[in-house]
Amino acid sequence: MAGSTSNRPLRDALEDDIVTGRLSPGDRLDETTLAARFGVSRTPIREALRQLAAAGFVDIRPHRGAVVSAPEPRRMIEMFEVMAGLEGMCARLAARRLLPEDEARVKATLIACRKAARAGDTDAYYYENEQFHRAIYAASANGFLAEQAVGLHKRLAPFRRLQLRVRNRMRASQQEHEAIVSAIFAGDADDAERLITAHVSVQGERFNDLMSSLTKSPMKAG
Amino acid sequence: MAGSTSNRPLRDALEDDIVTGRLSPGDRLDETTLAARFGVSRTPIREALRQLAAAGFVDIRPHRGAVVSAPEPRRMIEMFEVMAGLEGMCARLAARRLLPEDEARVKATLIACRKAARAGDTDAYYYENEQFHRAIYAASANGFLAEQAVGLHKRLAPFRRLQLRVRNRMRASQQEHEAIVSAIFAGDADDAERLITAHVSVQGERFNDLMSSLTKSPMKAG
DNA sequence: AGTCAACTTATTGTATACAATCTTGAGCAT
DNA sequence: ATGCTCAAGATTGTATACAATAAGTTGACT
Numbered sequence: 001m002a003g004s005t006s007n008r009p010l011r012d013a014l015e016d017d018i019v020t021g022r023l024s025p026g027d028r029l030d031e032t033t034l035a036a037r038f039g040v041s042r043t044p045i046r047e048a049l050r051q052l053a054a055a056g057f058v059d060i061r062p063h064r065g066a067v068v069s070a071p072e073p074r075r076m077i078e079m080f081e082v083m084a085g086l087e088g089m090c091a092r093l094a095a096r097r098l099l100p101e102d103e104a105r106v107k108a109t110l111i112a113c114r115k116a117a118r119a120g121d122t123d124a125y126y127y128e129n130e131q132f133h134r135a136i137y138a139a140s141a142n143g144f145l146a147e148q149a150v151g152l153h154k155r156l157a158p159f160r161r162l163q164l165r166v167r168n169r170m171r172a173s174q175q176e177h178e179a180i181v182s183a184i185f186a187g188d189a190d191d192a193e194r195l196i197t198a199h200v201s202v203q204g205e206r207f208n209d210l211m212s213s214l215t216k217s218p219m220k221a222g
Numbered sequence: 223m224a225g226s227t228s229n230r231p232l233r234d235a236l237e238d239d240i241v242t243g244r245l246s247p248g249d250r251l252d253e254t255t256l257a258a259r260f261g262v263s264r265t266p267i268r269e270a271l272r273q274l275a276a277a278g279f280v281d282i283r284p285h286r287g288a289v290v291s292a293p294e295p296r297r298m299i300e301m302f303e304v305m306a307g308l309e310g311m312c313a314r315l316a317a318r319r320l321l322p323e324d325e326a327r328v329k330a331t332l333i334a335c336r337k338a339a340r341a342g343d344t345d346a347y348y349y350e351n352e353q354f355h356r357a358i359y360a361a362s363a364n365g366f367l368a369e370q371a372v373g374l375h376k377r378l379a380p381f382r383r384l385q386l387r388v389r390n391r392m393r394a395s396q397q398e399h400e401a402i403v404s405a406i407f408a409g410d411a412d413d414a415e416r417l418i419t420a421h422v423s424v425q426g427e428r429f430n431d432l433m434s435s436l437t438k439s440p441m442k443a444g
Numbered sequence: 445a446g447t448c449a450a451c452t453t454a455t456t457g458t459a460t461a462c463a464a465t466c467t468t469g470a471g472c473a474t
Numbered sequence: 475a476t477g478c479t480c481a482a483g484a485t486t487g488t489a490t491a492c493a494a495t496a497a498g499t500t501g502a503c504t
Contacts, residue, residue: 007457008284030485031485031486032484032485032486040458040459041458041459041460042459042460042486043265043458043459044457044458044459046269046486046487047268047269047272050269050272050273050276051272051273051275051276052276053273054272054273054274054275054276054277055276062230062465062486063464063466063485063486063487064465064466064485064486065485065486075365075366078364078366078367079366081315081364081366081367082311082364082366082367082370085308085311085367089304089307093303142300142303142304143300144297144301144303144304145303145307148304229487229488252455253456254456262489263488263489263490264456264489265487265488265489265490266487266488266489268456268457269487284456284457285455285456285457285494285495285496286455286456286495286496286497287455287456
């Protein structure tokens with residue numbers, strides 16, 4: 001919607017590199033290097049970096065260049081908290097407004113998750129889980145809300161990746177999915193919101209635990 | 223936070239023009255004209271416009287230039303709905319976490335609103351109302367959430383302006399403020415969220431009414 | 445007279461050149 | 475040896491020139 005210009009492919013390619021982990025938080029984004037890599041001049045690279053900075057994927061400091069955003073643990077937790085809140089809104093609205101096409105999409109993605117979970121295929125589950133959550137965003141019947149949710153989801157992707165294969169998390173996650181969908185299909189907005197908020201908050205809490213365990217053992221390291 | 227570069231003043235100036243209404247939704251943003259106005263070349267102007275586009279203040283279509291964002295009524299309503307949700311989150315968290323300094327700030331801005339309301343000074347009330355809402359965002363003790371709320375608040379400002387001086391709205395608004403603060407100070411998260419969500423939703427609903435009254439009278443106009 | 449097409453004009457998109465700022469490293473003093 | 479100063483190098487920020495695309499206009503043809 002916003003920022004649809006002809007250097008859009010550049011922006012998308014860089015964003016994808018960040019979201020999928022080919023570029024890691026903290027990595028430097030040298031304009032000349034990127035220009036050479038994409039076979040263009042620095043000008044469109046700069047414009048793409050500015051857009052990514054405005055969207056929060058990149059950090060630009062004056063005269064010191066761009067780096068992939070690497071939020072402090074504190075801010076990270078805040079972001080997960082907002083993510084939980086946005087998903088709560090989505091689930092609440094979905095429970096109130098669910099259209100047949102959205103119901104079908106949610107059902108289909110839930111089944112795909114179930115299949116991946118039973119097969120113990122974490123890679124497949126990661127993908128299907130994302131589809132499931134996007135289906136719920138869409139089911140809110142609020143396109144703007146869905147965009148915000150997708151945007152924040154992307155920003156958090158590099159950090160969720162770190163804690164993907166937590167022991168037995170997949171099975172518990174899928175049980176939560178089932179309960180969430182039951183609530184939405186039953187039109188129980190309060191339950192749907194409560195359940196999905198808890199479901200998403202787990203990620204933030206696990207991240208929190210991870211961070212504090214990392215920052216406590218090496219003394220003042222970092 | 224994001225996008226702090228040396229052409230930041232440009233970005234801020236343009237954003238301010240949009241937020242305060244010096245530029246209206248739909249207005250064309252000619253690069254050469256802007257460059258002349260700010261006494262710079264087109265390059266930094268373009269970068270500022272790209273950032274504003276990524277933040278949603280501006281719409282850019284390839285080879286066709288930038289215009290101040292003019293969302294469809296449908297999208298507008300969606301944005302107000304998300305605003306209500308974000309403020310609900312803020313109030314809920316504020317009720318749970320309120321720190322003394324945030325309590326003081328909320329109290330001070332509430333009193334300023336009360337004063338403006340009693341004086342019947344709509345301009346003052348508009349300003350103090352904004353301060354009040356920002357105080358609640360800050361009281362959430364979630365800096366990221368507060369940023370998101372401020373950002374969306376700014377994007378909606380050009381449209382809230384249209385419905386400012388609705389008859390008697392100021393008095394009702396202030397009564398709602400008082401109830402919201404009571405709930406937050408009492409630590410009643412559910413009430414705080416419910417009250418502020420309703421308070422903000424009123425704006426979206428009024429906007430909705432306004433739009434439908436405008437689009438219904440002229441047949442298929444536009 | 446109306447419509448379509450090609451041309452002119454204006455505006456955006458990209459590349460390159462130059463200026464300003466930061467970083468880095470060597471040399472010197474303490 | 476350590477820290478500081480200053481200069482050389484590298485990188486970002488801005489201006490300008492040129493290329494590509496869209497909009498507006500004039501003219502011919504039906």
